[in-house]
Amino acid sequence: MYSVNAIFSKQLRDILKNRMVLPQFIIFPLVAFVFTEMVAKPSGGVIPNGMFVTMFAGIFAGMLVLTATAGMIAEDRERKSLRFLIMAGVKPYQYILGIGGVMTIISLAVSVVFGLIGGFAGADFVKFVAALMLGAVASMLLGATVGIVSKNQQAATAVALPLGMILGFTPMLALFNESVKNVFGIFYTMQVNTLTNDFSAGFARAALIILANVAVLAALFALAYNKKGLRG
Amino acid sequence: MIQMNNITKRFGAQTVLSGVTFEAKEGEIFGLLGPSGAGKTTIINILTNQLDADGGSHGIGVTPFETGLMLDEDGLFVRLSCLENLNIFADIYGIPRSKSMEALESVGLAKAAKKAVNTLSKGMRQRLALARAILHEPKVLFLDEPTSGLDPGTARGIHKLILGLRDRGATIFLTTHNMEEATELCDRVVMLDKGVIVEQGAPAEICERHNAVKTVPDLEAVFIEMTGGELECIA
Numbered sequence: 001m002y003s004v005n006a007i008f009s010k011q012l013r014d015i016l017k018n019r020m021v022l023p024q025f026i027i028f029p030l031v032a033f034v035f036t037e038m039v040a041k042p043s044g045g046v047i048p049n050g051m052f053v054t055m056f057a058g059i060f061a062g063m064l065v066l067t068a069t070a071g072m073i074a075e076d077r078e079r080k081s082l083r084f085l086i087m088a089g090v091k092p093y094q095y096i097l098g099i100g101g102v103m104t105i106i107s108l109a110v111s112v113v114f115g116l117i118g119g120f121a122g123a124d125f126v127k128f129v130a131a132l133m134l135g136a137v138a139s140m141l142l143g144a145t146v147g148i149v150s151k152n153q154q155a156a157t158a159v160a161l162p163l164g165m166i167l168g169f170t171p172m173l174a175l176f177n178e179s180v181k182n183v184f185g186i187f188y189t190m191q192v193n194t195l196t197n198d199f200s201a202g203f204a205r206a207a208l209i210i211l212a213n214v215a216v217l218a219a220l221f222a223l224a225y226n227k228k229g230l231r232g
Numbered sequence: 233m234i235q236m237n238n239i240t241k242r243f244g245a246q247t248v249l250s251g252v253t254f255e256a257k258e259g260e261i262f263g264l265l266g267p268s269g270a271g272k273t274t275i276i277n278i279l280t281n282q283l284d285a286d287g288g289s290h291g292i293g294v295t296p297f298e299t300g301l302m303l304d305e306d307g308l309f310v311r312l313s314c315l316e317n318l319n320i321f322a323d324i325y326g327i328p329r330s331k332s333m334e335a336l337e338s339v340g341l342a343k344a345a346k347k348a349v350n351t352l353s354k355g356m357r358q359r360l361a362l363a364r365a366i367l368h369e370p371k372v373l374f375l376d377e378p379t380s381g382l383d384p385g386t387a388r389g390i391h392k393l394i395l396g397l398r399d400r401g402a403t404i405f406l407t408t409h410n411m412e413e414a415t416e417l418c419d420r421v422v423m424l425d426k427g428v429i430v431e432q433g434a435p436a437e438i439c440e441r442h443n444a445v446k447t448v449p450d451l452e453a454v455f456i457e458m459t460g461g462e463l464e465c466i467a
Contacts, residue, residue: 006323080307
């Protein structure tokens with residue numbers, strides 16, 4: 001437990017001092033706020049009030065969480081920091097729990113901010129945050145897998161960024177193309193978008209698809225973890 | 233205490249260690265000398281269980297928790313301060329955080345405690361890496377070229393610290409290119425060339441065996457004789 005707390009504390013401090021990553025967690029909700037206040041609300045209902053919030057929240061959960069998680073692990077591997085942690089007695093699963101804990105807290109905080117900007121209340125607010133968090137967990141698993149298999153940060157970014165763009169932007173493309181919506185409906189980001197856009201949509205079906213994605217990504221992560229390990 | 237017995241290691245078709253056998257005794261500074269690519273870091277990686285040997289046996293006589301490690305790549309968390317870096321490891325080891333400040337004081341970095349690592353000079357980073365290695369007062373300390381690239385003043389400070397750690401009972405396993413450093417610090421050394429041990433013993437004994445004692449024992453002359461270091465550099 002000492003080790004998980006230590007990794008959690010290290011990663012939280014690190015991310016708060018990371019001028020490349022931290023602003024991204026602020027910019028996405030900020031842009032959603034500006035677009036909602038300056039474009040959606042003055043449109044008098046032509047553009048739904050929550051449209052920009054769900055759009056940017058989806059990109060956050062699908063892309064930013066993925067690239068940030070992959071980058072954190074790849075950086076610790078590249079700088080050999082992970083090797084010193086493992087040598088000091090940190091178990092690989094404790095390291096992953098510490099990193100995952102930080103990303104969960106940050107994702108939760110950003111999801112709550114998105115929910116407040118969107119003006120959701122009561123059960124809708126809870127559903128909105130829950131849907132985003134499910135998406136964030138799936139992205140964390142995928143990001144951790146990319147971080148483990150990548151030799152360095154550059155390699156991790158080269159894989160995580162296009163993956164994140166596909167996952168994060170597909171829901172937006174689906175607004176204009178029915179085929180994209182049908183084909184990519186199995187992606188968790190599409191279902192997160194469905195849930196956050198329409199709370200009357202079948203929550204159980206969408207949540208089931210997201211959970212199936214989480215299960216597949218967890219298996220992928222376990223495979224990478226067993227094959228590549230986290231020796232640093 | 234630290235033992236290697238007939239260790240062999242291959243990377244693909246290349247044999248990097250062949251029949252390496254030595255023993256470092258408790259409480260001594262044991263030097264591993266060799267040119268670049270001789271297999272020094274591979275030996276440290278095997279002894280610290282970061283790498284598996286293909287043959288032979290090895291042991292360090294203590295638990296991983298009782299070892300400290302300083303490698304050529306420092307692995308520091310660059311955006312965090314010196315103190316934060318050490319506090320993370322104090323938490324992992326389950327020792328009081330007050331030990332972090334003590335370790336910084338011992339390497340002369342107390343005034344830089346709140347400075348971010350990415351603002352430190354190379355010498356300061358080396359000292360911080362050493363502070364992390366000694367934070368939990370390990371019984372065995374592995375130091376991979378601890379003074380490489382440092383100015384003489386900083387190197388001398390690190391030498392004093394290493395001798396002080398030995399006097400407190402720690403066993404120190406040191407790799408270096410610097411023969412003067414090896415002569416000054418090491419109780420015993422082994423010389424490694426192309427993965428094979430070519431000489432071992434106390435620095436003064438080795439120099440005597442090779443008639444390399446002038447006014448002071450000249451370990452460097454023996455090193456060049458045994459490894460062909462100069463010729464390789466020219467080639």
